[in-house]
Amino acid sequence: MKSGYQIVGKRVNRVDALAKALGKAKFTSDFKRQDMLIGKALFAKFPHAIIKGVDTAKAEQLEGVQAVLTAKDLPGRNGYGILVPDKPVIAEKKTKYEGDAVALVAAVSEEIAKKALGLIEVEYEVLPAYDDPRQAMKDDAIHIHEAHPAADKGNILTTVALDSGDVEKAFREADIIIENSYETPMVDHAYMETDVCMAEPDPLTGGLTLCSPQQAVYATKRCLAPVFGIPQNKIRTFCPIVGGGFGGKEDSVLDVSAMAGVLALKTKRPVYFELDREEVFRTTGKRHATYIKHRMAATKDGKITAVDVETILDKGAYTSMGGLNNPLMAVTQRTAMYAGGTYFIPNARARSHSVFTNHPYSCAFRGFGAPQAMFAVECQIDELAKALNMDPIELRLKNILRHGDRTIFGQVMKENRGLGLEECITKVKGRMDWDKSLDQGNGPVKKGKGIAVFMYGTGIPLLFEGASCYVNLELDGSVSVAVAATEMGQGIVTALTQTAAEALGVRYEDVNVTYSDTATAPDCGPTVGSRAAVVVGNAVLDGCNKLRERMLSVASKEFKKDPRDMDIKQGEVFIVGKPETTMPLAAIVSKAFITQVPLAAVGTWYPPQPSFRAEDGQGEPMHAYTFGVQAVEVEVDTETGELSVTRSVLACDVGKAINPSLVEGQMEGGAAMGIGWAILEEGFMNKGVMENASFHNFLIPTIKDLPELESIIVEHPNDLGPYGAKGIGEPPLIATAPAIRNAVCNALGISINTIPLTAVRILAAVKNQQAVGGGN
Amino acid sequence: MAANLNLKVNGQEYQIKVDPAKRLLDVLREDLGLTGTKEGCGEGECGTCSVILNGKLVNSCLVLALQADKADILTVEGLAENGKLHPLQQAFMKEGAVQCGYCTPGMLLAAKALLDSNSSPTKEEIKLAISGNICRCTGYDQIIRAVESVVKARERN
Numbered sequence: 016m017k018s019g020y021q022i023v024g025k026r027v028n029r030v031d032a033l034a035k036a037l038g039k040a041k042f043t044s045d046f047k048r049q050d051m052l053i054g055k056a057l058f059a060k061f062p063h064a065i066i067k068g069v070d071t072a073k074a075e076q077l078e079g080v081q082a083v084l085t086a087k088d089l090p091g092r093n094g095y096g097i098l099v100p101d102k103p104v105i106a107e108k109k110t111k112y113e114g115d116a117v118a119l120v121a122a123v124s125e126e127i128a129k130k131a132l133g134l135i136e137v138e139y140e141v142l143p144a145y146d147d148p149r150q151a152m153k154d155d156a157i158h159i160h161e162a163h164p165a166a167d168k169g170n171i172l173t174t175v176a177l178d179s180g181d182v183e184k185a186f187r188e189a190d191i192i193i194e195n196s197y198e199t200p201m202v203d204h205a206y207m208e209t210d211v212c213m214a215e216p217d218p219l220t221g222g223l224t225l226c227s228p229q230q231a232v233y234a235t236k237r238c239l240a241p242v243f244g245i246p247q248n249k250i251r252t253f254c255p256i257v258g259g260g261f262g263g264k265e266d267s268v269l270d271v272s273a274m275a276g277v278l279a280l281k282t283k284r285p286v287y288f289e290l291d292r293e294e295v296f297r298t299t300g301k302r303h304a305t306y307i308k309h310r311m312a313a314t315k316d317g318k319i320t321a322v323d324v325e326t327i328l329d330k331g332a333y334t335s336m337g338g339l340n341n342p343l344m345a346v347t348q349r350t351a352m353y354a355g356g357t358y359f360i361p362n363a364r365a366r367s368h369s370v371f372t373n374h375p376y377s378c379a380f381r382g383f384g385a386p387q388a389m390f391a392v393e394c395q396i397d398e399l400a401k402a403l404n405m406d407p408i409e410l411r412l413k414n415i416l417r418h419g420d421r422t423i424f425g426q427v428m429k430e431n432r433g434l435g436l437e438e439c440i441t442k443v444k445g446r447m448d449w450d451k452s453l454d455q456g457n458g459p460v461k462k463g464k465g466i467a468v469f470m471y472g473t474g475i476p477l478l479f480e481g482a483s484c485y486v487n488l489e490l491d492g493s494v495s496v497a498v499a500a501t502e503m504g505q506g507i508v509t510a511l512t513q514t515a516a517e518a519l520g521v522r523y524e525d526v527n528v529t530y531s532d533t534a535t536a537p538d539c540g541p542t543v544g545s546r547a548a549v550v551v552g553n554a555v556l557d558g559c560n561k562l563r564e565r566m567l568s569v570a571s572k573e574f575k576k577d578p579r580d581m582d583i584k585q586g587e588v589f590i591v592g593k594p595e596t597t598m599p600l601a602a603i604v605s606k607a608f609i610t611q612v613p614l615a616a617v618g619t620w621y622p623p624q625p626s627f628r629a630e631d632g633q634g635e636p637m638h639a640y641t642f643g644v645q646a647v648e649v650e651v652d653t654e655t656g657e658l659s660v661t662r663s664v665l666a667c668d669v670g671k672a673i674n675p676s677l678v679e680g681q682m683e684g685g686a687a688m689g690i691g692w693a694i695l696e697e698g699f700m701n702k703g704v705m706e707n708a709s710f711h712n713f714l715i716p717t718i719k720d721l722p723e724l725e726s727i728i729v730e731h732p733n734d735l736g737p738y739g740a741k742g743i744g745e746p747p748l749i750a751t752a753p754a755i756r757n758a759v760c761n762a763l764g765i766s767i768n769t770i771p772l773t774a775v776r777i778l779a780a781v782k783n784q785q786a787v788g789g790g791n
Numbered sequence: 792m793a794a795n796l797n798l799k800v801n802g803q804e805y806q807i808k809v810d811p812a813k814r815l816l817d818v819l820r821e822d823l824g825l826t827g828t829k830e831g832c833g834e835g836e837c838g839t840c841s842v843i844l845n846g847k848l849v850n851s852c853l854v855l856a857l858q859a860d861k862a863d864i865l866t867v868e869g870l871a872e873n874g875k876l877h878p879l880q881q882a883f884m885k886e887g888a889v890q891c892g893y894c895t896p897g898m899l900l901a902a903k904a905l906l907d908s909n910s911s912p913t914k915e916e917i918k919l920a921i922s923g924n925i926c927r928c929t930g931y932d933q934i935i936r937a938v939e940s941v942v943k944a945r946e947r948n
Contacts, residue, residue, distance in 0.1 A: 028884055035892030036880040038827025038867030042893065045826035205927055207831045207839055207893040258829075258893030259927050292832040504891025504928045676887045680929060684890065687930030710836035710925065718918045718931040 054288035059110035062703025091244035114298025144703035148370035177632025180362030185321030189312035208258020222249025229268035231541030262379035296708035300378030349384030373703035393753030425633035435668025435731035463762025472637025473742035476625035486558030492601030518559035520583030545742025558618020656778030671739035689751020801869025838924030867896035890928035
């Protein structure tokens, strides 16, 4: 690998940090104008019900109301979705969750819009609501979708199957079998900026402009064009900076944009449509809850020989990113693919069923199914270690994937794509002083240590993968880059600025990256799947390299030298080895301008063609994998059940950190979110109604819930990544929950297999153990 | 019926007429155009709308505009003086305490309110002071480091 980078690998300040620190960086809602109508939705009163009638007459007569829409008033198809258009803009015959709109209102003020909602009368016939996918998948369950366009059978949307080796034989011959059930909760992304859309008809084109915080401007217009009955080229979708996404704003943007858009088309006026926090909780997407049965076979010396895993995913009411048949299996596919964790296991069977319920639709959420799958397998490894009386790290080192090993989905691991798991384990073990036992004292508070490891493929190759961008050299030597990626806090604009500056040999300050607007940039795919710095980064690299070659060719004529003997650094062109020969890049660009050398380029990149066979779940779905290790120390009060995470050490092999500060930002934020998922967060659903739709009782971590978060960056370069990079947005939270669960087991000697590990859950487990007379 | 409201915000006097039902948050954002103050939950749980009112940190979503009559208010837009960044703003940038930026204005003001009343807070006091402000991006470490670096710089001077 090339070393001695000028800008890549440096801790430069974020390009947007100053404006954000001044409070001057504008988010979507900061662009609200006085002339906009206010849009509101009447959401379902009952999560599962037949709509017998909707009477809007009184609402329509209220002064200041400009439009009241029901399902019969829509301009196009009453259905949308990223994978399949099964979610209605306005429910017509049935409600399937409490986030279904039954009517929409546009009015001159929020007060009038809210009053109008109260005047709409809806007659419902209430149906039993399903909270548990294990009930909903039974043969006698009511079909939540009467005629779903893609469901396999009844309420089962899809089943992903993975088979390798001879599982039956491996279990017959096993020295030891570990078998347990695990449950993980449905949780909200809890991004701080609530969902909002400003929709404005464009009288010049007859089209529509939609401004909304989101993660995929092209996917949004593709999904919604049929809803509006407008061709894709007349819809402009864009957003300014986004106040957090975490996967959720790939979907929730469709909800608010569809509703704002149809109201704008009806009234021919700009419409502002914002969800309040309670509406975000009740109506937008969530992380799939899972119910996992995991069997693991091993030899007595600790070699894992087989896994047999059944995962049932709570799909909620609509498909979203839950997964359809091959190749769009999405989250469901990931739970099967990662069912064997980061280990070489020659025999595997996994079945993942995605099942409709009357919950909010489950969608993409940081980790995309991997956190659920890794939770089960990483708990299982600790159970195996306990049964064999082995150290959990020693057992992991005995089984982890190494160069040449095949995953349970058939992909051969390669060091040249970055394989730094062992180094991560070694470094975390050292930092944690792993072999030193904790001082327990005599009080009710018990201490424990836990560890878990993970892998996570960069990108979303089975859905859509690849990126394009524009790169343009300006006559003053500065560079404009246009991408359709979204800046939601992760720092992609900064990382791409560094990538472009390094590739073209210009100063960091001389690159300007514009973003998230279909009017200015080509499709680069969604900003999801930990893909942007790698996949979009490679596209930017490609565009910059094209321009660099052109400028070196122009310069070679000026210097009368072979272009291969020339270089560009800090905006100066020079002969290699003769720094005194410099000429400003601006002068070369001007020369190019008048000699018919184009100054604009389209940069593109696609990964190697991915594969994942529907019949047995075998293939090479990702080009590279990020690896990591999370270790924690905890304290558990056996009298109150209170759990404190007192130490967190996370190591990630990121290939190459384009900006180590941004990488640490992702790692610390991911560990914090993982701690929240492990110990606090849980949507309480009662017959489809969310009982904790507020930050008052849906708890996410505050500073008081977290220890110092230690991060260790490991770099095993990916030869297909820009400067060796692999994805790091999602991975950091994947191993946090199992590490905490394993530490709690270590402290108490009790296995608790359901998260979050709330005081109530821990205390119940302690009491149960005391009742049966077990324990250390 | 609109009511008269007198405010001093970031050193500037305002005399405006407002709907008595309006929240201070809406007056700042809509009437004064100070959109740096954000709304995250509207019920005082997240702290994104924090401002300093007569020297005290408040959630501006829980304050009726008329309750702030004749008050002296500091919002994020008033932190920098004469084009010079407040040390907290510089530290937030340098330490990577800014990610999506939505909680940043409230965090800055929570930290400012702490430093105004306690010139050399301990780490635990810093944590307590920002515990009413939720950040979903950072894990808070960078924010604590940023505040600590300002405290250390003050102690040196």
